[in-house]
Amino acid sequence: MRPTLGWWYTATGAARERRIWTTGGAILLALLFPLINGWLGLGWEAKVIPIALFIILALGLNVVVGFAGLLDLGYAAFFAIGAYTAAFLTSPVSPFAFVREGHPVNFFLAMFISAGVAAIFGVLLGAPTLRLRGDYLAIVTLGFGEIVPLVVKNTPEVTKGTQGMNPIGFPEVPGVLFAVDPIPWYYLIVAVLLLSVVITGRLRAGRIGRAWAAMREDEVAAASMGINLVTTKLFAFSLGASFSGFAGSIWASYLQVIAPEQFDFSVSIFVLCMIILGGLGNIAGVIAGGVLLGGVDRILFDWISGIVHGIGAAIGNQDLELTDVSRSRQLIFGIALVFMMLVRPEGLFPSARRRAELHAAEELGEVAAEQERAVFVEVEN
């Protein structure tokens, strides 16, 4: 067995070389970004941080949806749980007396606790619901995603309700000022992002990753090959949740204020759009999808809005001057989702395996695929 250094190592020859170059290039670009941003005077540092953070979320959701094939529509709930756990442990308005009285938990410890709490909620939600068929699971997670912000909103004595919790503790590193400078945040988030890539990549290549793939493709066959469906699914669910919790704690500290509206359904869908656009199950694709969608959302929309406003001002049209293009973001995402499903359901940068699954019907010929489906339906019922 040769030593494996990373998920990209599995390729051979020219493909492997290309992978090493693209991966290395991407990492280098990510690390040097603040410098480039400074040279070009783009002023994007405040925009890139949320994008990077949402990519961490996308990587976590990719484990659940892309690897294990469980559609989770309430992923933002775990994000909220992570954020609120971090706030409870570090904020002076925390419901815990010891935190209020001047003994906040160290932020880095709070990050891991947040991830752990989110993972526990993942198991709590997952354990009873994983027996369900895919689309039922989607609805239950959707319901959970709705309940969490509602409960937060309705229990102001604990969570400060719609008013939100503020301030929240900062990470403490000697000599680094997280409170005033976005650059340390950027590096912290990129570090977590890289770690997430390595963890999810290694897991996918390992035994558990193959179990996820087998389960996604055919649960019954996977079970008969000795895969324990319950623990395999639960692991995917709680791992995805812990990524979300981790990201939630960073988000809370970065923004310094969290309120239930930040964690509504559109967040779950935004993250889902990222992984579907990029390519379910493919880590590089998910990152590309995240960069693309985040860039469109945070940078391109502002830019277009600016141009539209400029045109409006020039020709004296008030409507154009006041149009906010980002208001149509949901519309654009909606059209993108339908369009992607119809034209390219495997995403822009699909994993080879996923593409094979989605185009099985065309390759096998319709009759064979129908037969396969018929059998599958019978088993499901």
Place this chain on the structure above:
Amino acid sequence: MAAIVIGITNGAFIALIALGYTLVYGIIELINFAHGDLFMLGTFVCLTTLTLLGFGTEVGVSGTPWWALVIAILAAMIFCGVLNMLAERVAYRRLRRAPRLAPLISAIGVSFIFVNIGLFWQGPTPRRFPDLLPQYDFVSQLFGLHTLVRFTFKDLFVLALAIPLMLGLAWVIRSTRMGKAMRAVAQDSEMALQMGIDVDRVISFTFVLGGVLAGAAALMYGLYNNNTVFTLGFAAGLKAFTAAVLGGIGNVTGAALGGFVLGLLASLTVTYAGGQWENVGVFSLLVIILVFKPTGLLGQALGDRA
């Protein structure tokens, strides 16, 4: 007691929307995510139609302009039916053979598109819906009892419209040629195709039927609650879906029953725990049913599947 009357009346709209979910699920096993938003657009069609006819507000209107209401409900039913059919044609038909998650994601996309149509159409703030029905309380005015319980003309109106629609649907499914074809496709679309049934047409018809019911529910909702907003569809859709699941998804009688049970439950939650807990109660119920009895109350009675 007052909660029970409100619950039953609200249950009627929920049941009508739930029927749309259950019909579609029964026939192609798709959770039509956009259905609640279709209902929302239906309320906007009613509002626009009434405004065009000069009844945008009840100010200066004496009596109930029944003819305008008839036009509004027909407009909403036709609009929703056609729109639902178009959505199926564009966004779901090609995905019928795809893995299950593909059409569901596509439906989420359609739902987003609908919400934004609503947003651009009527703006982000809630719109007032004219209060055109007679203010008549049967309990106090007919029986001379002055209690907190009210059974108003509005309640009667909703029930008098919803129940015949449900019976009509049952008749369509049970006794017409198209209904028979629907049942056949639901059971086995391959086999139905081989028996000479135009499966695409049957599925289109099912979407039209679901849309028509949503359109009817839209007018009732507007006249009963006197407001509408572009985000209405999400909560209404989830409630209706919960109702459909409660009754056993794919089961038409179950969906109607589930609607009434859910309406009651929601209004009791509002009365005893406060309005802000309503949706928490509904979603919790959904999770509990799916976990403990995913087949729903009437899920075993497969004979009635449509």
